[in-house]
Amino acid sequence: MGEATPGDTGPSRARRRRGVVLWQVGILLALIAGMKVLNMTSGDLVMPSPEAVLRQSIEMWADGTIPFALGQSLTVLGLGFVLAATSGILIGILLGGFPFLGRVLDPYVNAVNATPGAAFIPLIIVWFGLYAGAKIALVWIAAVFPILINTASGIGNANKDLIEMALSFGARRRALFWQVMVPDALPSILSGLRIGAAVCIVGTVIAELTMAQSGLGGLMIRAGNRFQMDRYFAVVIVMMALGSLITVALGFAERRLGRWRMALREGG
Amino acid sequence: MEAGTPPLISLKGVSKSYRDGQVLALDDLSLDIAPGEFVSLVGPSGCGKTTVLRIIDGLIAPDRGEVLVKGRPPEPTYDMAMVFQSARLLPWRTVAGNIEFVLGLRGQSRRDRRARALALLGAVGLRDFADAYPHELSGGMQQRVGLARALAVEPEVLLMDEPFAALDAMTRETLRGELLRLWERRRMAVVFVTHDIDEAIILSQRIIVLRPRPGRLDAEVKVDLPEPRWQTDPRGLPAFAGLRQHLWTRIHAMGREGAALEELASVLGDGPAPARDTDRHR
Numbered sequence: 001m002g003e004a005t006p007g008d009t010g011p012s013r014a015r016r017r018r019g020v021v022l023w024q025v026g027i028l029l030a031l032i033a034g035m036k037v038l039n040m041t042s043g044d045l046v047m048p049s050p051e052a053v054l055r056q057s058i059e060m061w062a063d064g065t066i067p068f069a070l071g072q073s074l075t076v077l078g079l080g081f082v083l084a085a086t087s088g089i090l091i092g093i094l095l096g097g098f099p100f101l102g103r104v105l106d107p108y109v110n111a112v113n114a115t116p117g118a119a120f121i122p123l124i125i126v127w128f129g130l131y132a133g134a135k136i137a138l139v140w141i142a143a144v145f146p147i148l149i150n151t152a153s154g155i156g157n158a159n160k161d162l163i164e165m166a167l168s169f170g171a172r173r174r175a176l177f178w179q180v181m182v183p184d185a186l187p188s189i190l191s192g193l194r195i196g197a198a199v200c201i202v203g204t205v206i207a208e209l210t211m212a213q214s215g216l217g218g219l220m221i222r223a224g225n226r227f228q229m230d231r232y233f234a235v236v237i238v239m240m241a242l243g244s245l246i247t248v249a250l251g252f253a254e255r256r257l258g259r260w261r262m263a264l265r266e267g268g
Numbered sequence: 269m270e271a272g273t274p275p276l277i278s279l280k281g282v283s284k285s286y287r288d289g290q291v292l293a294l295d296d297l298s299l300d301i302a303p304g305e306f307v308s309l310v311g312p313s314g315c316g317k318t319t320v321l322r323i324i325d326g327l328i329a330p331d332r333g334e335v336l337v338k339g340r341p342p343e344p345t346y347d348m349a350m351v352f353q354s355a356r357l358l359p360w361r362t363v364a365g366n367i368e369f370v371l372g373l374r375g376q377s378r379r380d381r382r383a384r385a386l387a388l389l390g391a392v393g394l395r396d397f398a399d400a401y402p403h404e405l406s407g408g409m410q411q412r413v414g415l416a417r418a419l420a421v422e423p424e425v426l427l428m429d430e431p432f433a434a435l436d437a438m439t440r441e442t443l444r445g446e447l448l449r450l451w452e453r454r455r456m457a458v459v460f461v462t463h464d465i466d467e468a469i470i471l472s473q474r475i476i477v478l479r480p481r482p483g484r485l486d487a488e489v490k491v492d493l494p495e496p497r498w499q500t501d502p503r504g505l506p507a508f509a510g511l512r513q514h515l516w517t518r519i520h521a522m523g524r525e526g527a528a529l530e531e532l533a534s535v536l537g538d539g540p541a542p543a544r545d546t547d548r549h550r
Contacts, residue, residue: 161352161354161356162356162358164327164356165350165352165356166373167327167344168325168327168344168348168349168350168427169344169349169350169370169373169374169417169421170343170344170345170373170374171373172373175372175373179358179369179372180358183358183360184360186360
């Protein structure tokens with residue numbers, strides 16, 4: 001481990017990655033063992049036993065409880081995210097492309113962005129009710145601002161050298177904007193999307209807890225209220241997996257689409 | 269100027285200042301460049317070399333004076349192209365895509381762009397790298413793409429802003445040769461900014477020496493060395509040594525003056541000092 005030199009050879013890097021995975025599996029086993037110990041010393045209410053959680057998981061997947069709830073949650077999450085992404089990128093491009101507009105609206109954007117999404121719940125309930133529409137609205141309002149702000153700042157901070165180059169070759173405003181500034185902002189837009197997706201997950205669960213109970217959030221709070229901790233844990237595990245999956249997928253997309261950036265950073 | 273060939277580029281009494289007039293970058297500069305002429309601008313830093321290029325290209329307008337390119341006020345359009353110190357390629361486009369980008373800006377049809385980009389890459393020896401991304405190329409290759417991109421628009425004026433300064437000595441040497449060969453073939457006017465005296469003598473037909481703070485004309489030197497110079501290296505000739513000596517003495521004298529001014533400015537403090545400097549010069 002001492003030879004972490006930049007001139008890494010393939011095999012040693014592969015060996016280190018294997019080491020990481022080994023440790024990760026070890027920690028997982030330790031957590032399960034910890035659950036078991038806590039369950040035996042303090043009882044089912046404090047910590048359900050790992051077997052019980054596994055049994056409940058299988059049962060809830062088999063009888064359709066979790067798939068149905070997952071479907072409800074994914075609908076809210078997916079629609080909220082798609083709406084937030086499209087409107088956030090569009091408005092962000094607008095604010096980035098018209099700096100005057102961006103400067104004028106800056107305090108308002110910041111004010112709404114700084115407000116926790118949950119603060120809008122009463123208003124959203126009055127406007128949209130308690131069901132899917134209202135939940136999607138909550139997810140949208142929580143996620144749209146990080147996407148919008150990242151997009152606008154990515155365009156605002158587009159590479160001045162490339163802009164001058166394009167101008168010297170006679171680029172007009174439209175070509176300059178769409179062919180230089182927006183592509184240059186792509187990595188920044190993507191990291192906005194990644195933050196937005198994380199916010200969407202939080203927003204979905206909050207909506208499912210505070211509005212009409214539904215989806216994974218609803219399932220979780222119902223199990224919790226009845227002290228069915230094994231059921232509760234089975235749902236939490238699904239949420240964890242869902243969140244990780246989305247983050248990994250977006251990180252992957254970010255690396256692929258922004259690979260010239262990565263290459264610049266690595267290649268020096 | 270009615271008689272004889274009119275100049276391709278003509279600057280008359282051009283002044284330009286930055287920071288609301290606090291820093292005078294160029295002061296009363298006049299300069300004519302003929303079609304097909306290779307002119308170098310040399311001088312210590314702060315003499316406004318890059319500003320001259322930007323003004324010729326129409327990227328910035330002078331505060332005073334007149335700039336004409338082909339008898340019209342300049343605009344960064346059809347007749348001019350710029351090569352920068354760093355290649356400034358779009359990192360998300362391939363090498364060919366970068367050339368197609370400027371051809372698109374000049375309104376060429378999508379079908380013609382690809383063929384033309386490949387032809388130009390062939391001219392700079394990078395045809396095999398057409399589909400590579402800029403970050404996969406070395407600095408010298410990137411700069412070659414920058415040159416190909418500029419040539420793609422068939423400029424009558426090629427503006428070059430220290431294009432070889434960031435490259436290693438070997439690559440620099442090769443690219444100078446290539447530039448001379450391309451110039452020989454196409455005979456566009458070249459305005460070449462450099463701080464490298466040897467480079468200026470090797471490449472150009474005429475050298476314009478600028479003085480710093482504020483930038484103004486110091487001397488014009490004709491380079492009477494045999495052409496084509498990419499075949500025979502002029503550096504062994506006695507005439508080369510003479511020119512080199514002459515130019516160095518001028519620049520050294522300026523450097524000493526410039527250093528003195530800078531020391532003075534730091535003594536007087538940051539704010540109004542440059543303005544006072546320029547006042548004295550006027």
